[in-house]
Amino acid sequence: MSEKPLILVTNDDGITAPGLRALIAVMNEIGDVIVVAPDSPQSAMGHAITINSTLYCSPITIDDGPQIEYSCSGTPADCVKLGVNEILNTRPAICVSGINHGSNSSINVIYSGTMSAAVEAGIEGIPAIGFSLLDYNWEANFEAVKDFVKTITLNVLENGLPDGVVLNVNFPRLKREEIKGVRVCRQAKAYWVEEFDKRTNPQGRHYYWLTGNFINEDHGEDTDEWALANGYVSVVPVQFDLTAHHAIQKLNTWKLNE
């Protein structure tokens, strides 16, 4: 290995996803790249890890490189754990995840396999970024966002990240010249209203498909939803200390010991 930074790359759409290939292409310009990515799509896996079944992880060649790649049977968080603790001999300078086919803005960060990989790296003390493009299509155009991926990654490599913080980066579905720039944001307070599509299988048994509508009633101009709707790249600093510190004082007034 040269003195270029060692970069761990993963995603949740699977190792052959065009979004991952675009991310690898950018990272090859910056450092020495090791890919440890799921062998199949793992979207909406949240922060699942594999503890009750076995994990497979094998070298694989998808294109001409120069990155080194491993295909893993586990979740995005598994890929990071395996990459850091088993595959890599040296600690990576950064871990990048994505580029996800579809949004991980607002409350979607909670369900996101892409972001769970970044958070897992953050827990292990490695600077980490999750990248997502607001386009679910397999043929989404990732060319428009490559410059931003590179700039944001170089900023993290140069500045580091605050302790306990990783970045959630989302790109609007726009042409390069239509993107107005990058905005640091907070997560919009939005949610999904679920609708279950109830059907009957050929054996007469009922089953459901989860569908839903995304509802954003948070119109703050400092949110990721506002930035994306207005042509900006959103960057949200995400923490994994989930303590609601502001609520502790109130809970201490409760009668929990009576």
Place this chain on the structure above:
Amino acid sequence: MSEKPLILVTNDDGITAPGLRALIAVMNEIGDVIVVAPDSPQSAMGHAITINSTLYCSPITIDDGPQIEYSCSGTPADCVKLGVNEILNTRPAICVSGINHGSNSSINVIYSGTMSAAVEAGIEGIPAIGFSLLDYNWEANFEAVKDFVKTITLNVLENGLPDGVVLNVNFPRLKREEIKGVRVCRQAKAYWVEEFDKRTNPQGRHYYWLTGNFINEDHGEDTDEWALANGYVSVVPVQFDLTAHHAIQKLNTWKLNE
């Protein structure tokens, strides 16, 4: 239904788990109980949801009730979504998840299926609590903690919870008379050091089991780890706005638009 509160109960160890049965027994004393729980263990599923496959959810009778129960093929978060949006005709007054067989203190909240159910309910605007006992055994003694489960649940029903906050409650593995009381805490800054147990299958292919050691270097007496190690029940308010607000100002000094 009577005028007693409607209580949605779920877990991640599966619908037959003794910890769930103990939780149902306590909730039957408080209100009208509907159980929507996974048909098989879902530990470490994080906040996974099922979007690429079908969900089954059927009425089931496990014991003499009086609760009404449904067994669901999905994750804990799926169970809450299905329960709230498809099974229940009325909005529940509270959602309780657990009692988990094993700890969900500190960073484990991130990986926890038990807590993902509580968080999902919180996102839907329903007061929610996840309960966990620091004993992984299927035969763990849940009798010792039933009083605490009831007191904490009644406090939440009476006081409500701050907007965007759910509770993560962990019980030490002690006899009733050894438990010193309840403490409101912050999540300890701890982490896992993974160790992968690499083996070879009968076909000659390598595979891994994830194992690891839990490292807590956070010795603050206001943490859940301290409370549990010192004989207290820990109550951590957990939020699902993951924005690291304190980091926004610093990130705004970066050169992201050059």
